[in-house]
Amino acid sequence: MKTIVVGAGIAGLSTAWELTRRGHAVTLLEQGPIPNPLAASGDHHRIIRRAYGPGSGYGKAISEAYDAWGALWSDLGQSHYDARGFLCVSRAAGDDTDLYREGMEKGGWPIELFSAEEAARRWPFLEAGSFRYAFHSPEGGALHCRRIAAGIGEWLRANGADVREHMQVVAVDCEAGSVKLADGDSLTADQVVVTAGAWVTKLFPDLVSELTTYRTAVAYLEPPTDLKQAWEAAPVILDVGGDTDGYIIPRSGDGGLKFGSGLHKRQQDDASAAREPEDGEGEAILRLFSPPIARVDEYTVSNVVTCAYTFTDDQRFFATRKGRCLVVSACSGHGYKFGTAVGRRVAAAVENGDTQDLIRWLRAEDM
Template sequence: MRITIVGGGIVGLSTAWALTKRGHAVTLVERAGLPNPLSASGDHHRIIRRAYGGADGYARTITEAFEAWEALWRDLGHRHLDAVGVLCVSQKPGDEAEQFREGLDRGGYAYRRFDPEEAAARWPFLDAAALRYAFLSEEGGALHCRRIAADLAAWLAARGVVLRTHTEVAAVDTAQARVVTSAGETIEADRVVVAAGAWVLRLFPDLAGTLALFRQALAYVTPPADLAAAWAKAPVLLDIGGDADGYAIPPSGGGGLKFGSGRHKVPADDPDADRTPRPGEGETIRRWFSPPIARIEDYAIADVVTCAYTFTADKRFFLSPRGRTLVVSACSGHGYKFGAAVGRRVAEAAETGDVEGLERWLKAELPAQA
C-alpha cells in the first residue's frame, strides 16, 4: 500500500519504520526538520520506566515497549538508551512517588528501597531531612530523542521512504486518503496516518473537546561542582515526591541535567506561540525542587526549553479512525517511552484494519501481546 504519514515525531517516524519493514511505500510529511526542535522529539532526552503509579495497564505494556526499542536499536545499529534505572523519593504519605511504588508492588516488579540517610549517602544531591524513603527500579532510564530521530530519518531515507520536510499540511481528506499541503499540492495514498502531536488540532479542530493543548517549560541546570560527578552517574529521578510533580534527567545523550515539573504547564491555544522562555522561568522551575534537592540555589540555570503537548482527560493515548485515515496522539507527555511499540501497532492496524484492537492496546485495556 501507499501510506502517507503526517508528522515526524516519534510516533510518525516509528510508524514509518514499521510500515517500511512490512513492505509498504511510505511518504512522511513534516512541517519542520527532522527532528522538529519544537516537538517532543526535538529535546535531548525523555524518561522510560516500568513504574506507572495507578496505570497498571501501561506498566504491563512497557514490556512490549522495551522489546520494540531493542528491535529498533538492531536496525539503527545504535542503542540510544541510557539504562541507568529510575529513582523516586517520597516526601509525604500518598504522594506520587508512593503511588509509583504501590504500582510496582501490585505488578510484582522488583525495586530496592532506601531509608533517608542511605539514599542521601548514595545520592548526595538529596536532602535526607526531606525524605520518608527512596526506591530504585532498575527498569528504565533516558531515551535520547534527537539521536533517535536523526538515525530513524537516515534509516528511512536509505530505504526509499519519501521524507517531505519543511512541508506544512493544510488539510486531510480522510475518506479519500488525500493530504493537501499549504502550497496546494495533493499527495494521494491508500491510507493516511496523522501523528501530528501538538499540531493535530489545526487539522482536526473538532477534537478540541477531547484533546487539550498545554505549554510546558523545562530547565537545564548546572549542578554545584562537587555534585557534578554524583549527577553524572545518577539514575533518572522519576519523581521528587511531595506536591511538585517534579522529575530530573541526569546528563545523557548530549543533554545536560534537566529539571521538569508537571505543575509548570499552562493551557495553550497555539503550539507555535509562547515558545520563547519567559524571564525568570528557569528559576521558577528550579524552586519546585527544594525540597528534596539540597542546596538548590547553587544550581545555575543553563538553558530553558519549551514543549507543547496534547492531553486527554484520562491521560491515555488517543485514536480517531476516520475513513481511510487514523489520527493517533500519544498524549499526556508520557507517550515517547512507548514510541517504537506504538509505531509497530499503528502500522499493523493500518495494514490489517484492526482499529478496535489498536484502540484497546493504546488505552492499555488488555495485557500487551508480543
C-alpha cells in the same frame, strides 16, 4: 499499500519505520526539520521506565516497548538508550512515588528501598530531612530523542521511504485519503496516519473536546561543583514526591542535567505561539524542586526549552478512525517511551483495519 504519515515525532517516525519494514510505500511529511526541536519529542532526552500505578496497565506495556526499541537498535546498528535505572522519592503518603512503588511491587518488578538518610548518603544532591523514603529500580533510564529521530530518518531514506522535511500539511481529506500542503500541492494515498502531536487540533478542530494543548518548559542546569560527580552517576529521577510532579534526567547523550515539572504548564491552543523562554522561567522551575533537592540556590540555569503537548483527561493515548485516516495522539507527556511499540501497533491497524484493537492497546485496557 501506499501510506502518508503526517508528523515526524516519535509516533510518526516509528509508524513510518514499521510500515517500511513491512514493505509498504511510505511518505513521511514533517513541517520542520527531523528532529524538530519544537516537537514534543524533539528535546535531547526522555525517560523510559516501568513504574505506573497498579491499575494503569502501562507497566506491563513497557515490556512490548522494550522489545520494539530493541528491534529499532538492531535496524539502526546502534542503541540510543542509557540504561541507568530510575529513582523515586516520596514526600507525602499517597503521592505518585507511593503509587509507583505499589505498581512495581504488584507486578513483581525489582526495586530497592532506601530510608531518607540512606538515600541522601548515596545521592548527596538529596536533602535528607525533606522526604519519607526513596526507591530505586535498575531497569529504565534515558532515551536520546534527537539521535533516535535522526537515526530513523536516515534509515527510512536508506530503505526507500519518501521523507519530506519542511513540508507543512494544512488540511486532510479523510474520505479521499489526501492531504493538502502549504505550497498548494496535494498528495493521495490508500491510508493517512496523522501523528501531528500538539498541532493535531489545527487539522481536526473537532478534537479539541478530547485533546487539550499545553505549553510547558524544562530547565537545563549546572549543579554545584562538588555535586557534579554525583549527578553524572545518578539514575533518572522519575518523581520527586509531593504534588510537584517533578522529574530529573542527569547529563546523558547530548543532553545536560534537566529538571521538569508537571506543575509548570499552561493551556495554549496554538502550539507554535510563545515558544521563547520567559524571563526567570528556568529559576521558577528550579524552585519547584526544593525540597527534596538540596541547595537549589547554588544551581545555575544554562538553558530553558519549551515544549507543547496534547493531554487527555485520563492521561492516556488517543486514537480515532476518520474514513481513510487514522489519528493517533497524546499520552499526556509520558508517551515517548512507548514510541516504537506505538508505531508497530499503528502499522498493524493500518494493515488489518482493526482500530478498536489499537485503541484498546493504546489505552492499556487489556493489560
